[in-house]
Amino acid sequence: MSNNKLNKFFVVGIGASAGGLRAIEEFFDYMPSDSGAAFVVVQHLSPDFKSLMKELLERRTQMQVHRVEEGIKLEPNNVYLIPPRKNLFVHNGFLSLTEQDVNPRLHPNYPINLFFESLAKDYADKAIGVILSGSGSDGAQGLPSINEAGGLVFVQSPTTAEFDGMPQSAIATGVVDRVLPPKELAKLIYDIVQMRKVRSPVQDNYTGEIDPKHLKEIIEILNASEKIDFSYYKINTLTRRISRRYSIAGFADLDNYIIRLRDSKEEQNLLLEDLLIGVTSFFRDPEAWKILETKILPNIITHLGEEQLRVWVTACATGEEAYSMVMLLDKVMQQMGKNNSIKVFATDIDTAALSSIW
Template sequence: MTAHASAPDHDEPAPDDFAIVAVASSAGGIRGLSVLLETLGTGLPVPLLIVQHLDPRHSTVIADVLARRSPLTIKLAEDGEQALPGFVYIAPPNHHLLVGPDGVLTLTSSKLVHFVRPSADLLFESVAGAYGSRAIACVLTGSGYDGAMGVDAVKSRGGTVIAEDPRTAEFRGMPEAAVQTGAVDFVLPLEEIAAVIRGLVETKRQ
């Protein structure tokens, strides 16, 4: 890729800046996501993608519920749309959510991964492949171990991994499985995660 002499646009992260945040949660996740999104505040300079395990038999109001707690724009992801800074995109029930290097979102109904769809592992792996060291992956409360393979992929590509502290998580399975991979950079109480994400995405790396 040819370097450009001019400074990057404010809305487009420089090559070494973080460019995307991906979050995974399951049991207890509505509360966990509410706290995270509320404390993130306004004007997030990157897109945020969420996999929350939902009942595939019912339509969901998760975006509306979370929007009441956050000033960010929150919506269910749509196939083929462009992920924009300051927007939060949630995987719809029964669909895997992936992202490409151009920031275009893809929804797929391919097979379950570790018995779940959407899969945090698939989201994290796509984020790792598309953004490498510019990706942040975060695992919140949840039962099971979805996300563990994915955080390993993010870390192996130079990205940064955050996990809710299993000792204080409502359900410790998912964050504990993530921590046990050895790929987690920050293990934090839920209430401290937003500040770390903000610090990472708003600080230019040397």
């Protein structure tokens, strides 16, 4: 989550690789220079040739284009380009650089993933991640971080990309909000940023909190439709997820969105998917797993005797945490010389996520 509560503008992170130049140019051809967002382009660059991206983009946009230097501050209506041989991060609104590994065959560099992850931490629901043409899968690991933080995730349609590896990998994460050609992505992002700018102070109130009356209406609609009660959900989480959903749906105010939500089963399902946040991975949150391995599980197993060990993994999403638990239990059992039987239960209210496990 962002520690920089003063962030008032969106930051759009654009990841591209092979074939990305044409897509980037098309994107900025259709992005007005007064959007109010900052744009950070993270492209895979050859270390052996000077990049002409700055000069090329200056022909496509009236925004000021910068080659990133250490400590440069992000400003709205500016474009920032990663230099060759560098990884790029953002912290408290300032960009920083580190050297890439000199032997990528031994230690592959994934600069798009790294930037997206830092963008999610710093800008939270003001982060937008975009994947354009490229081979490989860079960016796919970073996109879920943006989604989980309440940001938006967009991908170039594979049929319009010169190389569809990165777009296809991004789509496979299941967290992508829209898949469109570059020019349509530019128009959509511009519209979303403008809608967020014109929302009334009553709705946003500088904290982003939704009016309690609107929030109660939305909770009641979902409860009646899906039999799921979100009234005990964290208010900040509800606010972020609802805001991102009605932005994507093209609504500038909640009153009209609630009318649509009440009448549309499809929109109810889409909002539900956003609220359930099915982002997961194997051994997610390594520190917690380390405590389980070294302290909690050994203590439980020591006092278990010959009984079966039963573990319940709630909110298991697509199962990665449940499988992680099984692998960790097997490891700890072997280390302790135990052979107790193990049974792991995994549950989730997201039936679509559960159906993908098997």
